[in-house]
Amino acid sequence: MSDTMDDLDRRIVQATQGGLPLVARPYAAIAGQLGIAEAVLLERLQAMLARGAIRRIGVVPNHYRLGYRANGMTVWDIDDAVVDRVGAFVGGLAGVSHCYRRPRRLPDWPYNLFAMVHARSHDEALQQIETIAERVAAEFGAVVARRDVLFSTRILKKTGLRLAADRPDRQES
Amino acid sequence: MPERELDAIDRAIINGLQGGFPLVPEPYAAAAASLGLSEGELLGRLERLLADGTLTRFGPLFQIERLGGAFCLAAMAVPEADFERVAGLVNAFPEIAHNYARNHRLNMWFVLATEQPAEIAATADAIAAATGYPVLTFPKEREFFVDLRLQA
Numbered sequence: 333m334s335d336t337m338d339d340l341d342r343r344i345v346q347a348t349q350g351g352l353p354l355v356a357r358p359y360a361a362i363a364g365q366l367g368i369a370e371a372v373l374l375e376r377l378q379a380m381l382a383r384g385a386i387r388r389i390g391v392v393p394n395h396y397r398l399g400y401r402a403n404g405m406t407v408w409d410i411d412d413a414v415v416d417r418v419g420a421f422v423g424g425l426a427g428v429s430h431c432y433r434r435p436r437r438l439p440d441w442p443y444n445l446f447a448m449v450h451a452r453s454h455d456e457a458l459q460q461i462e463t464i465a466e467r468v469a470a471e472f473g474a475v476v477a478r479r480d481v482l483f484s485t486r487i488l489k490k491t492g493l494r495l496a497a498d499r500p501d502r503q504e505s
Numbered sequence: 506m507p508e509r510e511l512d513a514i515d516r517a518i519i520n521g522l523q524g525g526f527p528l529v530p531e532p533y534a535a536a537a538a539s540l541g542l543s544e545g546e547l548l549g550r551l552e553r554l555l556a557d558g559t560l561t562r563f564g565p566l567f568q569i570e571r572l573g574g575a576f577c578l579a580a581m582a583v584p585e586a587d588f589e590r591v592a593g594l595v596n597a598f599p600e601i602a603h604n605y606a607r608n609h610r611l612n613m614w615f616v617l618a619t620e621q622p623a624e625i626a627a628t629a630d631a632i633a634a635a636t637g638y639p640v641l642t643f644p645k646e647r648e649f650f651v652d653l654r655l656q657a
Contacts, residue, residue: 336573345572351555351564354548357530374528377565381528385571387651388524391554392562398511398519398657405607405614416647423650431649434578437641440611446578446643482614488604489596493567493618 340368341385344376346495352389396487400450402457403484406464407443409436409477415444418472422447425467427460442478454483509557511657514542518550519559519657575622576602578643579629580611581636588612591636600628611641 337345343366352358363373380386395403410418415433422445423431431447447464451457461481468476511519517540527535537547554560569576583591588606595615596604604615617628629640 335571341572345567348565349567351562352526354533354552354563356533356544356548358532359528359530370530374530378528380565380567380572383571384568387566387568389526389528389565390522390524390563391519391551391560392566393519393523393657394558394561397557397559403605419647419649428650430651432578432645433647433649434643434645437643440641441643480609482607482609482611484605484607484614486606488592488606488613489601489615490561490603492562492602493569494599494602495620 335385337385340366341376341380342495344373344380345493348377349493349495392492394487394490395450399452402449402451402454404449404451404457404461404481405484406447406449406461406479406481408445408447408479409442410445411475411477412444414472414475418468418475419445421471422464422468425464427451428464443480457481457483511559514546515550515554515559516657518542518547518554569618569620572620574618574620575625576645577617577625577629578645579615579617579632580641580643581613581632581638582611583613583636583638585612591638594635595632598628598632600624617642 347362347366353361355361359373360370363370366373377386381389419431419433422428427449429448429450431445433444434446436442436444449457449460451460458481465476465479521540522536526532529535531544533547534544537544540547551560551563555563581591592604592613595601595613600617600619602616602618604613606612607614617625619625619628625642625644629642633640
């Protein structure tokens with residue numbers, strides 16, 4: 333199990349990254365375009381799903397259109413000694429969709445833990461964040477030096493991954 | 506603003522199909538059956554939800570790190586008067602997967618996705634050079650949880 337793509341995987345990513353065709357046999361359509369058998373394509377996709385190279389196959393909704401107008405990136409400056417334990421705890425709370433430890437960028441940016449929350453209003457998001465802070469304090473004590481929330485005000489781009497059509501350093505078979 | 510209210514069928518599709526779309530020759534027929542719809546109705550609904558922007562995409566979500574590549578969050582502080590120009594320049598890079606305006610001094614936050622890990626720094630440098638503003642990168646040091654499935 334290697335974390336790399338061979339040429340066929342790469343062509344499959346290119347052919348499907350923009351979406352599956354809305355036809356009765358979408359995999360046959362893509363396989364035809366790639367010049368491979370439908371069964372080979374299905375096997376490759378299954379293998380990528382199994383090794384986590386595909387997270388999931390399905391719909392990707394626009395948060396705003398579903399009424400989630402308050403999409404907050406909460407950021408926390410947490411004692412380095414406990415940040416990983418706090419991260420695992422926060423990541424397990426309901427309503428948190430992503431949670432990562434990232435480097436501080438002093439002096440511009442003192443925060444080392446990022447967690448995304450999605451709510452229908454700012455008030456609801458702020459209430460969620462307050463609850464997270466209370467639960468962290470109850471579990472770990474005063475480990476948060478400061479925190480902030482950055483709400484998205486506009487989606488400027490949301491295409492997802494796009495591999496370039498061709499790479500000069502690769503031979504297409 | 507939604508052009509149209511989502512009805513119960515739209516919601517069932519959005520909530521039921523955020524993952525698990527079948528890898529079988531006729532997947533829409535299979536997915537439709539599990540939602541109690543006809544294949545034609547599911548296809549028609551998906552087409553409409555994509556066309557009106559309720560869905561940004563329908564298909565596989567790739568985790569490029571498991572394909573040898575890299576993702577990286579990055580941010581810039583852009584003066585309001587220059588924001589649209591810079592957004593255009595940044596979005597024109599194919600390596601930009603997502604880009605959001607946020608209410609902070611660092612007001613533009615985007616995700617870089619590249620086929621080779623070394624291309625992250627090169628792309629961040631190229632964006633800084635193209636726009637004239639420094640790019641701060643925030644590579645993930647540890648991932649605790651990722652599962653974005655919103656209820657419609």
